[in-house]
Amino acid sequence: MTLSAENRTRYLAAFEQVRGNGKRKPLWLRRLRDEALDRFLETGFPSLKHEDWKYTSMALLEKGEFERTAQEAEEPSAAEIDGLLPAGSARHVLVFLNGIYRPKLSRRLPLPAGAHLGSLAEALAGEIDGLVPYFSRSAGSAFTDLNTMLMEDGGFLHLGKHARIEEPVHFLFLASGGGRPVMSHPRNLIIAGEDSRVTVVEHFACIGASGYFVNASTDMVAGRNSVVAHYTVQEDGPGAIHVATLRARQEAGSRLAVHSASLGALLSRNDVHAVLDGEGAECLLNGLYLGNGAQHVDHFTTIDHAKPSGVSREYFHGILDDKARGVFRGRVVVRKDAQKTDARQTNRNLLLSGESEADSRPQLEIHADDVKCTHGATVGPLDEEKIFYMRSRGIDEASAKGLLTYAFGDDILKRFELPDLRRILERKLLAWLPEAHRVREFLRETGN
Amino acid sequence: MNENPMLSIENLHVAIDGKPILRGIHLSVRAGEVHAIMGPNGSGKSTLANVIAGREQFVVKEGSVRYEGNDLLEMPPEDRAREGIFLAFQHPVEIPGVTNQNFLKAALNAVRKHRGQQELDAVEFREMVHERIRLVEMDEELLSRAVNDGFSGGEKKRNEILQLAVLEPKLAILDETDSGLDIDALKVVAGGVNRLRSPKRAIVVVTHYQRLLNYIVPDFVHVLSEGQIVRSGGPELAQELEERGYGWLHAEETTYGEGARP
Numbered sequence: 001m002t003l004s005a006e007n008r009t010r011y012l013a014a015f016e017q018v019r020g021n022g023k024r025k026p027l028w029l030r031r032l033r034d035e036a037l038d039r040f041l042e043t044g045f046p047s048l049k050h051e052d053w054k055y056t057s058m059a060l061l062e063k064g065e066f067e068r069t070a071q072e073a074e075e076p077s078a079a080e081i082d083g084l085l086p087a088g089s090a091r092h093v094l095v096f097l098n099g100i101y102r103p104k105l106s107r108r109l110p111l112p113a114g115a116h117l118g119s120l121a122e123a124l125a126g127e128i129d130g131l132v133p134y135f136s137r138s139a140g141s142a143f144t145d146l147n148t149m150l151m152e153d154g155g156f157l158h159l160g161k162h163a164r165i166e167e168p169v170h171f172l173f174l175a176s177g178g179g180r181p182v183m184s185h186p187r188n189l190i191i192a193g194e195d196s197r198v199t200v201v202e203h204f205a206c207i208g209a210s211g212y213f214v215n216a217s218t219d220m221v222a223g224r225n226s227v228v229a230h231y232t233v234q235e236d237g238p239g240a241i242h243v244a245t246l247r248a249r250q251e252a253g254s255r256l257a258v259h260s261a262s263l264g265a266l267l268s269r270n271d272v273h274a275v276l277d278g279e280g281a282e283c284l285l286n287g288l289y290l291g292n293g294a295q296h297v298d299h300f301t302t303i304d305h306a307k308p309s310g311v312s313r314e315y316f317h318g319i320l321d322d323k324a325r326g327v328f329r330g331r332v333v334v335r336k337d338a339q340k341t342d343a344r345q346t347n348r349n350l351l352l353s354g355e356s357e358a359d360s361r362p363q364l365e366i367h368a369d370d371v372k373c374t375h376g377a378t379v380g381p382l383d384e385e386k387i388f389y390m391r392s393r394g395i396d397e398a399s400a401k402g403l404l405t406y407a408f409g410d411d412i413l414k415r416f417e418l419p420d421l422r423r424i425l426e427r428k429l430l431a432w433l434p435e436a437h438r439v440r441e442f443l444r445e446t447g448n
Numbered sequence: 449m450n451e452n453p454m455l456s457i458e459n460l461h462v463a464i465d466g467k468p469i470l471r472g473i474h475l476s477v478r479a480g481e482v483h484a485i486m487g488p489n490g491s492g493k494s495t496l497a498n499v500i501a502g503r504e505q506f507v508v509k510e511g512s513v514r515y516e517g518n519d520l521l522e523m524p525p526e527d528r529a530r531e532g533i534f535l536a537f538q539h540p541v542e543i544p545g546v547t548n549q550n551f552l553k554a555a556l557n558a559v560r561k562h563r564g565q566q567e568l569d570a571v572e573f574r575e576m577v578h579e580r581i582r583l584v585e586m587d588e589e590l591l592s593r594a595v596n597d598g599f600s601g602g603e604k605k606r607n608e609i610l611q612l613a614v615l616e617p618k619l620a621i622l623d624e625t626d627s628g629l630d631i632d633a634l635k636v637v638a639g640g641v642n643r644l645r646s647p648k649r650a651i652v653v654v655t656h657y658q659r660l661l662n663y664i665v666p667d668f669v670h671v672l673s674e675g676q677i678v679r680s681g682g683p684e685l686a687q688e689l690e691e692r693g694y695g696w697l698h699a700e701e702t703t704y705g706e707g708a709r710p
Contacts, residue, residue, distance in 0.1 A: 384505075389541035392501050393555035393611065394529035394562070407545025442554050 003044030036148035066183035086420035099184030114160035151187035252278030291324030471675035487672035501535035530562035532618030638663030
């Protein structure tokens with residue numbers, strides 16, 4: 001039990017506000033919240049003793065006096081929002097300020113037939129009982145419970161059979177507290193029907209906020225033969241605590257790509273749980289995490305092969321500098337029925353300083369006998385041989401190191417299939433590097 | 449022939465992890481000359497090549513290396529490269545994520561900048577590489593791949609000689625460039641090197657076998673054993689080694705003398 005009496009009171013009060021804030025809510029939702037509350041009050045925040053949390057302390061949350069913000073937050077300007085979005089190509093943009101949908105800040109495009117895109121609050125107000133089965137019951141996850149009991153809004157996307165949205169759907173979650181320790185619990189629901197196609201970006205950033213807490217939770221279903229791409233861009237403020245959970249269920253023949261770039265926040269934890277629940281489903285998890293200063297960045301992924309002939313690929317690269325710490329745990333489960341599964345996992349960590357640290361824990365649980373499963377993990381500094389090779393060709397040491405570091409990170413970003421988003425992230429990676437100007441010069445020289 | 453040697457090594461002692469590898473090397477190389485350094489495994493040939501290129505794991509205990517009159521040991525590897533020293537690696541390094549042509553262009557422009565020459569633009573660079581790549585009969589497709597990433601042994605060695613041809617060094621050191629090459633590839637690589645021979649350029653060929661020296665005929669051959677040059681001579685010395693092997697080196701108390709150098 002790690003929930004102080006003070007926090008118990010604080011989160012209970014927030015719960016009362018959310019549950020009783022006027023709008024008529026369906027009964028099933030009240031039940032869902034009540035159940036989540038009961039579980040959360042019993043378990044509290046996970047401690048280091050919990051197996052899934054042994055490398056990541058959430059003690060900062062215990063100390064924080066986070067509050068749900070009922071007051072009007074500082075409104076970002078249109079220019080501030082433009083500055084955060086990839087320029088150029090068309091996209092559906094839904095802006096959430098401290099977790100609440102802001103239509104006026106959003107940019108909406110026409111949708112094809114069979115597609116519904118909006119805020120979760122609207123969807124819930126419409127009493128769509130059909131949504132009930134899609135919400136995670138989340139046994140065992142304190143943060144999903146916390147999200148369920150406090151969720152008010154988020155992105156809601158529903159694609160019927162054959163529906164295809166060409167432009168990316170961009171959910172922009174902005175924290176704005178003007179110095180107050182705000183918290184938000186965005187809840188997203190993405191239901192992609194049979195043979196549908198969509199690309200969704202979850203983007204976390206802040207406007208004039210620092211010590212805040214965001215706890216996002218996304219439930220997703222990728223229907224039969226659907227093609228779904230999901231991106232997370234996490235550039236929360238330097239003092240922020242970021243927790244995000246994605247739970248996806250894939251039906252037969254579906255192709256799901258989950259890309260992520262974790263750049264910001266003081267403490268972040270990202271859980272991805274994908275179940276390949278139909279024959280021949282394909283799943284790609286592709287993530288880059290950067291940490292410097294005192295940042296702590298944790299990814300916990302589970303790929304659950306429940307049916308035969310599934311393919312999963314997982315690539316995570318971490319670059320850690322100063323006193324930053326990276327944690328990667330990658331579970332791959334192959335169930336008894338999931339014959340002919342082909343699963344590969346790679347996690348590589350680059351340590352740029354003597355005090356940075358990385359923990360990499362692959363975890364394979366294989367219950368079928370006719371499967372191909374591989375995993376590899378590395379933790380270490382840049383390869384001296386590569387540095388010497390470059391220097392021996394006239395490239396100075398700092399540029400050589402910068403280039404190798406950039407290439408290491410770009411290995412992941414190159415798989416991002418949205419070109420404008422990839423370019424933005426490549427620029428951010430570049431700007432993050434020590435000696436960024438030298439690498440920039442090199443890339444400009446060579447016309448990259 | 450130039451009066452002053454381009455490279456002048458005197459009494460060079462080098463250790464790795466406290467273990468002495470080179471134990472008093474004397475060697476001078478003039479522009480236009482091709483020197484072969486031969487010797488059995490573990491004799492210190494590769495160490496000598498790498499010390500000249502500036503590998504930092506090697507600790508120089510004693511002696512001096514001068515290049516064009518300057519103290520080479522004081523210079524970081526990148527400055528050596530910019531001043532015209534090139535080492536063709538025995539085991540070329542793979543650099544995923546950096547394309548071969550970008551790497552080559554960055555290296556070339558770093559060298560040109562240092563020499564006060566205009567940097568090449570994309571078109572000029574492409575033309576130059578297109579011309580030089582024919583020297584080593586290398587597939588142009590390899591230019592757009594990451595440096596040496598997934599290259600075969602032969603492709604890696606050709607790529608080294610392509611870099612040599614593009615960077616146009618004054619002193620080229622080939623470290624076991626023949627290892628892992630079949631005879632056809634060896635002829636191509638040697639042919640490329642021969643076309644790069646010039647009165648202004650010195651070439652040092654480090655090899656275990658005499659085979660390569662049938663194609664790149666040296667002016668001088670030095671035999672290295674246990675960290676010392678035990679014999680120096682003309683190309684016929686390589687032939688003698690081919691016939692007699694390296695075994696006799698230990699039996700015969702041959703001493704190195706200044707007189708062996710022309």
